[in-house]
Amino acid sequence: MTQRKNLPQGLRGLRTMHILVAEDDRFAREQLSLLLSRFAGRVSTAADGMEGLDAFKYDRPDIVITDINMPRLSGLDMAQAIKAMDPSVPVILVTAHSDAKFFLRSIDIGIDGYVIKPVDADSLLKLLAKQAAVLLEARAAEARAGMFRFILDINPNFILTLGGESLDYVNRTFLDFLGATDLAALRGGHHAGRVLELDGRAFDPADLAWTKLLDQREGRTHQAVFAPPPASGERERTFLVSAVGFPELDRTIITFTDITPLAEERRILRIRAATDALTGIANRAGLAEALEREFHRGQRHAATLSVIIFDIDHFKNVNDAYGHPAGDAVLAELTRLVATHVRDHDTFGRYGGEEFLIIAPQTGVAEATLLAERLRADVARHRFPAVGSLTCSFGIAADGPGDNPDSLVARADAALYDAKQGGRDRVVAR
Structure with missing residues (x-):
């Protein structure tokens, strides 16, 4: 293994990473482990592809580095199995191969990087730093998305988003109101049986035909009524519905604001009048x-x-x-x-x-x-x-x-x- 030269700033990101090294050559495996342990949060090793696959299933490392030719299960076969389980896990091949068949198969599998033997430490570390940066950004994006989901889930308004013509998000408030355990259940029509009345027409909330009635122009709203589930003893609820389209994202955000007290007050005033x-x-x-x-x-x-x-x-x-x-x-x-x-x-x-x-x-x-x-x-x-x-x-x-x-x-x-x-x-x- 060649000596390290100038190290990239991105190596700091490796401190939070767990790296799995699969290498049947004991000396090469120990050298890689020794190098990586100076930068990574954790390094684990496997002596062949089968052992590496078992280690991945058990420990779920963040990054996998593997040799190609190993007993019991090759590095490419192990990589293919790992990618089938989790395509987001970066897999880096350490190889002396240069034939076209090898590269074509590695492309099909979705290999994220290559290091040619003998391993150059700087090249490997730069590649790892790049993959770590991608993982950290993905984690940050997931954390931000989780934070926004939390904010949306505790919002008293009902919020849902459409991707094209399919439902891809419903906040927890709306799911609880509809009596659906999760988005998949709602998509399947499994809910408490509330009926949505919009513009004088009745719909199953899971039937997205009602979304086609919404006017997405700015400031336009609709009034909707949710009839209670059968034999629930609840009263109907009235909502103000608005839809905003984001064509560049192929997304539409729909919100329901509960105006039941106001609608009830107006109803009473109309009756009194x-x-x-x-x-x-x-x-x-x-x-x-x-x-x-x-x-x-x-x-x-x-x-x-x-x-x-x-x-x-x-x-x-x-x-x-x-x-x-x-x-x-x-x-x-x-x-x-x-x-x-x-x-x-x-x-x-x-x-x-x-x-x-x-x-x-x-x-x-x-x-x-x-x-x-x-x-x-x-x-x-x-x-x-x-x-x-x-x-x-x-x-x-x-x-x-x-x-x-x-x-x-x-x-x-x-x-x-x-x-x-x-x-x-x-x-x-x-």
Whole structure:
């Protein structure tokens, strides 16, 4: 072995390395071990390829240096087996061979370097320093990646990345929420059964078809809802979803930000805005929204829509004689009475003052009239606390050609006026 000359600065990186030397020549093996032990953190040796392969399996050294011609298992065969187990482990051949077949096979195996016998110490150390630098950089990159994964995994937002069209990362927060043990389980569709609703469509979260709906332009977001697993007793969760593409990396990062409290607050505010505070049923705004929805649904499905509008006869006398608190009690009691008659798909609300409205989908004039007559009779029979008997008048209209929601209510209101003019406590249809 030739003498060492100027040593590269990178040799400091060898201090953390474990090097395995496989050499059947005892003297050469000891010389290499003696040289390397001055720079490497640890050096182990093997007398042939089989012993070297066993040592690799047991100890997993960082770098392998091997002779080629050895008993039981050649250096190339050992290197091939090592590369099959871990392609990232550098393997350096110490050889006197120079024929083309040897080099072609070593290229196929993925040999990382060559040192020609007799071994020049400087050449070997420079090669080792280079491989150590690559390993240290890879370890540093892995450590940085681990640190970023840790940061992402403890992030309360859900974060996932797509490589092309495949899922290649999901943070721990998202996996735990979905009930998936790991990324492989999620890819296989093994999770707790939550359903993702995005832009009005339902998806299995593991089915990446939903990602194609995401707008990757800056500032664009989507609202998504995760339905709870079956029989879990959980409530649905609402998220703001954004996607950012990195074309140069062929990567897309998708984030889910939980806005459930905000969405719930908005839902409650919408309900309050559409609910009558006294009676707890829909107010005029809520009725207008429901009427618009049901009118257009009826138009799409060619189904008749009827509205029933009614009010309490001589209600002003109730307020004048018994006071407004008694009048409010009558309105609340009337609401409870009427609510027992309306169907699940009907909408019942307070139109204003003592006036009420029932929106009855898939209902013609005849059926609406029967319902109104039952209500009229029940109200007339009912005894209201502190007030006694009351009556109501009813106006009915069913949608027809040229109608819109406003004209439909206007015709029902005109029918109510006719009922009042006709003596009250009656039902009139137009």
